[in-house]
Amino acid sequence: MFQDIQIEKLNELRAKNEITVIDVRSPSEYAESTIPGSINIPFFNDEERAEIGTLYKQVSTQAAKERGLEIVSAKLPSFVKQFAEIQGNKAVFCWRGGMRSRTTATVLSLMGIHVHRLEGGYRTYRKWVVDTLQSMDFAPDVYVIHGNTGTGKTLILRELQEKGYPVVDLEGMAGHRGSIFGEIGLKSSNQKTFDALLVESLIRYQDSPYILLEAESKRIGKVVLPEFLVQKKEMGRHIVLEAPVELRVKHILDDYRPWEYPAESLLAFSKIKSRIHTPIAQEIEFSMQQGNYGAAVRLLLEYYYDPRYAHTTEAYGEAFHQEPVLAIGSVEQAVQLVEERIQRDQEHVQAAAEDVQVKKHQSV
Template sequence: MFTNITVTELIPLIEKKQMTLIDVRSPIEFENFSIPTSINIPFFTNEERAEIGTIYNQVSETAARDRGLEIISAKLPDFIKKFKAINGEKTVFCWRGGMRSRTTATLLDLMNIHVHRLDGGIRAYRKWVIEQLEIIQLPPVAYVLSGLTGTGKTKILQTLQKEGYPVIDLEGMANHKGSIFGHIGQRPNNQKTFDALLVHRLREIQHAPFIMFESESSRVGKVTLPHFLLDLKGKSNFLMIELPIEERINEILEEYRPWDNQSECLAAFLKIKSRIHTPVANQIEQDLKSENYKQAVRLLLEYYYDKRYKQIEPQYPDSEKIIIHVKNIDEAIQVVKHVIPRKGSDQIIL
């Protein structure tokens, strides 16, 4: 017989990587929001779910259940086979821990495949995430990376995170680079997904002596940052990265690859074109169309992003700023590592 498991029982197993999570909702539900690290083995396809919903609303619950049984019976062997291929402990879930997860767990039990079933489904998990955002404790100190567009702040943080530093990669969690071009080549996450990723990362590093993150506005792509991060930012130590403009241009070209995303880059630029002096704006548009990307980036930096940064960047006392003037991003990484607490009494490897 399958066993029910609560969210609070499940979370430690997720964080210790001792549980495989299986979302049996339709692909469109899974793509919208799911528990991080879960995989999707849908009970119904998007079309099947829509059909059953229509029957439920227009005919009856009984007729919808009958149609659902008819659909799953036809594909049951393949459905079971996918679960058999997964080793170790498994937990299945749907929206509310209702019909789809219960039926899945029951069918698997008949085939001698034991699984847990998440009590309350992903709705209970979402409630847990919201509760965590209200009570989670942050380290008392923060280092915030700041600097003009193209100074490699995200790359620096991602490198440090791989080395065990307590980094919060906000743009990575949002799946958005934080500018009008930030969605290019990516599929931005929604608020639910961002919140879940943030909570798990904060729980992972909550006992570190400090945290590190990039200086962001209150929004990154589709998501809004929680107030406690914005409050902490206002009391943080700022590391201001300064790079030569040529390095910044090369970094932006490498990151955005406009030659692979020309139409998206042009469409994004048109959204801000009216904010730039007309002759310069027309030149940028022409450069994008003629694939003169280096010149387009240079003009965008000089006539839009650098000016905008200087207008919106909060002015903190000099005592809270550490200026890091370097030749390239690799050098910036080394200087940042030298500036912040390291090993010995300030050990931070997690």
């Protein structure tokens, strides 16, 4: 017989990569939000789920159960085979640990395939995420990478992450680049997905002396940062980068590839067009229509994004404005400068900690 597993134990096994988590909800439920890293083996597809839901509401519970049994019976061999192909520990979940996951676990048990069932289902996981974010006491310092639009902050952070630095990729989790054009070519996350990715990233680095993240507003696309992280960011160690406009234009074109999304790019521009001096706005729009995206990006930087960035940084305290601006000519140079800054800071932190220990020893 299958065993229930609580969310805390499941998370412990997931952190060690010692269990495969299977979401047996429908594909649309899975796409809307799930436990990160889980795979989808749906008990019912979207059409079947809708049909059974209609029977449940309009006919009777018994009619819904009988139709559900018919559907499952027809595809049971392939359903069981998919689970049999997964090696090692397995756990299944549905919305609230009800019929779909219970039936799945029971059938698999009868076929000699042992799985755990998540107690309370996805609803329990979501509650754990929300409660954890609300009560989290996140100790590591925060390094915040600043720079005008196109400086390459995301590229720099991903290079640092490849080198093993503790990077929290907020834009990657949000599926959004943080600008009016930020969703183009991406699948933006909803709040549930973002929260799940964020809490797991923060837990992964909770014993690290610091994390690195990009200077973002409280809202990134469709999602909102938790207040404690906004405060940590504002009180963090700020690294300010400055890149030549030619490099910034190249970064933006390489990242956004607007020629692949001409209609979406024009639509996004229409949302900010009224905020730009009319002759400049017309020139930007004409350049985009002609496919001259380099000229359009350069004008957008000069007349829209750079003034907005300057206004935003005015809100930072005196300490921020005293930070030296690091001029960069490439992502590689920026990575090196950031590494050097972190190394100096951490050496000072270590020296200060050792000094405290010496003084304690002397006082004894």
